[in-house]
Structure formats: C-alpha cells, structure tokens
Amino acid sequence: MHYVHGYSDRETTRLADQATTLEELLLSDTGYPSGSCVLEAGCGVGAQTLPLARRNPGATITAVDLSAVSLELARRRVLDAGLTGVAFRQADLRQLPYPDEIFDHVFVCFVLEHVDDVERVLQELRRVSRPGGSITVIEGDHGSFLFHPRTHASLHAWNCLVQAQAALGGDSLIGRRLFPLLRDAGFRVSTVSPRVLYADARTPEMLDAFARKIITAMVEGIRDIVLRNGLSDPGRFDEGLADLRCLASSPDSTLSYVFFKAVASR
Numbered sequence: 001m002h003y004v005h006g007y008s009d010r011e012t013t014r015l016a017d018q019a020t021t022l023e024e025l026l027l028s029d030t031g032y033p034s035g036s037c038v039l040e041a042g043c044g045v046g047a048q049t050l051p052l053a054r055r056n057p058g059a060t061i062t063a064v065d066l067s068a069v070s071l072e073l074a075r076r077r078v079l080d081a082g083l084t085g086v087a088f089r090q091a092d093l094r095q096l097p098y099p100d101e102i103f104d105h106v107f108v109c110f111v112l113e114h115v116d117d118v119e120r121v122l123q124e125l126r127r128v129s130r131p132g133g134s135i136t137v138i139e140g141d142h143g144s145f146l147f148h149p150r151t152h153a154s155l156h157a158w159n160c161l162v163q164a165q166a167a168l169g170g171d172s173l174i175g176r177r178l179f180p181l182l183r184d185a186g187f188r189v190s191t192v193s194p195r196v197l198y199a200d201a202r203t204p205e206m207l208d209a210f211a212r213k214i215i216t217a218m219v220e221g222i223r224d225i226v227l228r229n230g231l232s233d234p235g236r237f238d239e240g241l242a243d244l245r246c247l248a249s250s251p252d253s254t255l256s257y258v259f260f261k262a263v264a265s266r
C-alpha cells in the first residue's frame with residue numbers, strides 16, 4: 001500500500017507525539033460502555049489505541065491495520081502499558097474479515113485521508129456495525145492550517161504535502177467532507193465538530209509539539225515522495241522546511257489547525 005507518511009521510526013514517534021498532544025482535544029468526549037465491542041479501524045502503531053483502552057477499561061477493543069509491522073509495535077506498546085482488553089488483527093478496511101453487524105462501536109482516526117476508496121471503506125465499516133451502533137471519525141484538513149510568519153517557501157512545502165497525498169490517492173482535505181461521506185454511506189450523522197488546535201509563544205511546549213513534532217515532522221517525512229513525483233526541487237523544498245522549522249521557536253509564531261470529529265449511528 002502507498003501511504004504518504006510511511007512506516008519509519010520517525011513516523012512512529014510522530015504518531016505517538018501527535019496522539020499525546022491531541023488526546024484531550026480529540027478524545028475527551030469519547031466513551032464506550034463497559035461490555036461493548038469496539039473496532040478501531042487503522043490503529044497504526046497504537047497511538048490512539050493506548051488512550052482508547054486506558055479511557056475505556058470495560059470495553060473490548062479490536063484494533064486492525066494493514067501493516068503487520070505497525071500492529072506488532074502497537075501490540076507491544078499496549079502490553080508494556082499493562083492494558084488488557086485489546087486484540088490486534090491484520091486486516092484491510094476494504095474487506096474486513098468479520099461477519100455483519102458484530103461491533104457496537106467503530107473508531108477511526110487519521111485513516112480515511114489515506115485511503116483511495118473511502119466510500120468502500122465506510123460501507124465496509126457500516127456492514128460490520130450493529131444497527132444502532134456508533135461510528136466516530138476524526139480527520140484533519142490540511143487546508144485549515146494557518147500560520148504566521150509564513151513565507152512563499154514554507155507555504156510551498158506545506159502544499160507539497162497536500163499534493164503528495166493526492167498523488168497517492170488520498171485526500172488531506174477530507175475533514176470538511178465527513179458529513180456527506182458518512183451520510184452517503186448510510187450513517188445517520190449526529191454531530192460534526194471542528195476542533196481547533198492553536199498555539200503561540202505563551203505556551204512554548206504546545207508550540208513546539210504542534211510546529212516541530214507534528215507539522216514539520218509530517219513535511220520532513222514526505223521529502224522523498226515530493227522529489228520523486230517532481231512536486232518540488234530540493235533547494236526550494238528544503239528552504240520551505242527550514243522556514244517551517246523556525247515556527248517552533250519564533251516569539252511571533254501563531255499556528256492553528258482544524259480537526260473534524262464526526263459521530264454517526266448505523
């Protein structure tokens with residue numbers, strides 16, 4: 001599978017940093033009753049599995065992903081954290097190895113933006129959901145990233161990420177599409193809530209996490225894909241990357257980004 005962020009150690013660290021930084025913003029209102037069966041679709045290295053399992057000790061979580069390597073890392077992290085109630089399985093979201101209507105709840109975070117057949121994945125997630133069950137989808141939208149100071153080069157490097165993801169069949173602007181996508185897949189959408197992450201120099205730790213560990217790390221990780229696809233040249237891309245790096249420590253920096261969280265029922 002072509003996946004824009006890849007499966008490197010650096011990406012594993014980025015996903016963990018991202019989940020920690022965003023846990024309160026994105027997960028604080030997600031709770032599953034004791035005894036419920038939850039499918040985490042596209043768990044990756046377990047960055048969301050950990051807080052999900054910690055916050056919902058009575059629920060049984062089945063976490064699936066296409067990548068066997070990521071699943072192994074996820075399994076180890078859950079074990080190291082002493083969490084129980086999580087089962088891992090390698091599976092393709094386009095064709096899940098489960099019968100109809102067996103999960104009470106489905107949780108998807110930062111996955112739909114990477115699949116080239118999002119309608120099919122949502123239909124498959126609906127098929128395995130029980131009637132009345134819920135689906136929670138959290139996705140970003142790279143078009144919502146506003147930052148200051150900005151330069152032509154930093155804007156260019158950021159836009160390369162949007163183009164690189166599109167070149168691989170993904171859509172990094174998917175956050176704004178969650179409502180029609182879920183509705184058209186047959187779900188009843190209850191809420192779609194934009195969650196804004198904002199940082200400036202008053203909160204240096206948040207500024208560093210947001211600018212360096214999430215934004216710059218994402219753009220650094222796509223350098224090879226960008227150059228291979230002719231979306232930029234090394235000089236221009238690296239200049240943009242250097243400008244993005246400055247955001248983490250400039251006293252004038254301001255950054256904001258909108259995540260979309262949708263909750264729907266089957």
Ligand SMILES: C[S@@+](CC[C@H](N)C(=O)[O-])C[C@H]1O[C@@H](n2cnc3c(N)ncnc32)[C@H](O)[C@@H]1O
Binds near residue numbers: 019094109
């Ligand atoms: C950005 S990672 C997100 C992982 C995790 N949800 C998180 O928030 O840290 C996207 C994950 O989706 C997985 N993925 C993409 N397409 C998939 C598919 N068709 N079936 C299963 N997993 C898929 C990738 O392997 C990758 O681990």
